[in-house]
Amino acid sequence: MVEQAPESVLADVCTAEVRLTPQRKRILEVLRSSPSGLTLPEAALSLAQDGIGQATVYRAVKALRRRGLVAYVHGPAGEHRFVALSNTHAHLVVCRMCHKAVEFKECGLSTLEKLVEFQTGFVVEGHHLELFGRCSQCRSK
Amino acid sequence: MVEQAPESVLADVCTAEVRLTPQRKRILEVLRSSPSGLTLPEAALSLAQDGIGQATVYRAVKALRRRGLVAYVHGPAGEHRFVALSNTHAHLVVCRMCHKAVEFKECGLSTLEKLVEFQTGFVVEGHHLELFGRCSQCRSK
DNA sequence: ATGGGTGCAAATAGTTTGCACTGAC
DNA sequence: GTCAGTGCAAACTATTTGCACCCAT
Secondary structure: OOOOOOOOOOOOOOOOOOOOOHHHHHHHHHHHOOOOOEOHHHHHHHHHOOOOOHHHHHHHHHHHHHOOOEEEEEOOOOOEEEEEOOOOOOEEEEEOOOOOEEEEOOOOOHHHHHHHHHHHOOEEEEEEEEEEEEOHHHHOO | OOOOOOOOOOOOOOOOOOOOOHHHHHHHHHHHOOOOOEOHHHHHHHHHOOOOOHHHHHHHHHHHHHOOOEEEEEOOOOOEEEEEOOOOOOEEEEEOOOOOEEEEOOOOOHHHHHHHHHHHOOEEEEEEEEEEEEOHHHHOO
């Protein structure tokens, strides 16, 4: 029901090599070309036209995520939508109307992390942060 | 592929009534009794013993999430694990070893939100934040 | 020749839906 | 009597897996 490991939010040092094959480059392109990201089924459907099998898409997106080249955000129904990142360890702010996802870097969470460490006794090692809002275009409609 | 709306991170005012039926109370109990939360299939399996159908579990968890009584975090494989909350609009810090999820309230994100608004032109209206780390028990092993 | 990657097809697992029925206002 | 909620079974969607093959080291 639950697989091995990944999902780490930290830039997990890749023990195994993760190659950037032609298929994976194409996958990144397709993700990059969709402002609101794509679900795996959507990506697989679109990439089938390039002759890329769905298993490849599923496996590749996982691998790319481990390399920090791809991240996901949550769509309106809770689905994971995958987005190509230009900076590793970036965060995304998502428009609730058009669902466009825009990267930002600074997350200024270190103070909070300290506070939570103090309150809970955890050592905090990573995080997942998404912001939701409205982009300027959607607001002006 | 994608349904209507929910997933809002803000305490979306519930337009429709969301009743707290015996089944839903039981669902909350079961979630509460699992420190690391449960996936929907896990919860459905366990609640089948109480004669609660799986469709009910899936539908109820969604409803409870809209009421702010339940939240999810991401398990090691990226699965959604649902946790009963005691404070609405709480956040969770999750142990990467035992996967226990612990609530915290202050998220001190308002400064960041302002900054991102300035940088991106978005108006920020909500967020999803999860911290990952190690709890003290796991560290002392 | 080794090990990561790939495509295909099949197998699984996860999730939603239609329907008839119940219980609280 | 209305409307949210429920259980069941069936339908459907999403995801993983086994296997043979490929390519770069």
